[in-house]
Amino acid sequence: MSSQIKNVLITGSKGYIGPVLIHHIKNHMPNIHITGIDTGYFNETFSDIEQFNQHSPDHYLELDFRTLTEADLIDYDAIIHLAAISNDPMGESYKAVTEDINLKQSIKFAENAKNANVKKFVFASSCSVYGLVEGEDTVSEQSSIAPVTTYAKTKVDFESALKTLSTPSFQCICLRFATACGPSSNLRLDLVLNDFVHSALFKGEINILSDGKPWRPLIDTRDMASALAWAAFNFSFDTPFIALNTGQNKNNFQIKDLANIVAKQLDGVKVNLDEKNQPDKRSYKVDFSQFEALVEDQIPLHSLEDTVSTLTKLMIQLKQDGRLGTFEQRKRLFTLNQLKLSGSLNEQLYWNSQI
Template sequence: MAANEVVLVTGAGGYIGSVLVPKLLGKGYKVKAIDRFFFGSGKLFPHVGLEIIREDTRYLKPDHFKDVDYVVDLVAISNDPSGALFEDATWQINHASRVKTAELAKEAGAKRYILPSSCSIYGFQNEVVDETSPTNPLTVYAKANEKAEHDVLKLACKNYIVTVMRQATIFGYSPRMRFDLAINGMTYGAYNNKKLPLMRDGSQYRPMLHVQDTTDIMCLLLSASPNQVNGEVFNAGSEENTYNLGVLGQKIAKTVSKYLGEEVPIEWYGDPDNRSYRASFDKIEKTLGWRAKWSAEEGCQEILEKLGSGELEKTTETITLDWYQEMVKWHKIIKNTEMYGGILDI
């Protein structure tokens, strides 16, 4: 029974975590939500089953894992630009801290550990790749994910179920919104500028996965038969949500055009993106009986409605790298200005 089981979620206040935590609580789990809360703790609402712990995962201790049954290790420096700028932190958090979390959870008697990784570890591929295909990580973010996968899977045993999810590119609305993800960014640009921004040259392929769908998978993995998921890697996404980005751009532009009542053209930018891959999702569909519920157009429409109602807006906080850089800037300013424990009030 989920009512007496505890799920520890790292990165709980992030884009995926702020969707997953309420879903787990709704299913009767108790949740230990661990995060630095770079983007604020207000994304998680008080609940009798929720314990919020403000901590950096690089400094977790055995006590954090007391009475924990399951771990969903979402914490990450979460995109390629941030990984490139904060390379050391990306290796520390995306690799070392997640391996340490998996080890501490196992030592404390947790039953399961789930690592949400990324399909980006496939890099550039000419063929459709499955979970047994060679990987080709092109960025620090992808390389750190791959190393974390390798090291946590070694911990799997009869009494400790370890599962890796290689997620497609996530999209859709979240309380901790991100507009630096492909579909989300396209939607906002088309809505706000009446032009859809699309990175050249549009021929690259990318699988997409709605944030509600990926959190559904995480919930399924908590209760799936150990024989099906222990020591396994699953590509998380769907064939129907695998898009040539030029075609995807046209779909989003059409959806926004219909919403606005005016034509929205595509505006190309940047150098050609060499990350292109198509993945097979047969394993997750056959093993777990999971199917994607959300399409790109539905995710786009969801965001448009939030923007139109004023519930959602684009701020520095919704662009991950911009927000990290802003915090670093103000940290330096405050350190250089603070005296006697304050700025003006001391």
């Protein structure tokens, strides 16, 4: 099937992961034709920086994937579905919209894709589906799932819908990603490692708001891009559906240890931890053995140290150029709230100007 994939549609193409994915495909698979779509909530801001220079898709449309019909999808061999309300804070602040976009409308979108004879549907899922892990050292694909947030619940339910929709001619791959981190031309700071690096660089300290004990697996944006491309273009499997933990075993860290690693690498940074803080409800140490065995040497995974180093260089350059903005401005919930308060978006998060 891999050789049959020529035209790909990427939703959320101008978000945090989308530009990195497009850059990867254009560098490694130049014969693939890419159409990118995005609502434009969070627009690319510094693609001109040389080491992060991003390729553009062959065709780009600024539109909401919720508006696409079966007829709009007829020419695509594969879809990589990134578009979503993309973290827990947004999910809790916009519960009804999150359930609509991440689940109801995504199911409709996948149904349209199947009816349009799309061959592969690759979904960016999350290890957050495992929720609060108790009584298990690690969780694998065979472990029970217990999502504790609206965001995570929509991931679980959409996975279930894709499993039902999948057939040998409509293969569905759900990549349960570790917590994202690392460089992008559309940088986010509402992610634990990115937050820690930013705080270390510009405040000289890292404040841990939980008791520091929760486990988090991490994955670099560049590894996410490689995994998504691998799933769409190189991965052949015998079953119509697969959900796969996506990351690397050595990148499971407790929050307090992660903060200390960043502080040590950047030298002279203080870590502030009060163990009396409330524990985080989300804690999961994840087994990525199946993914690591499948990709073997196909995906050279980045180390945490490399991610911290790359993030450091990017943030320093952006700060010097006056383009980093404030910490709040790089948080997705802040931006979404501002668009809503300004009247640019309606209650369903459609652009008022497009209605």
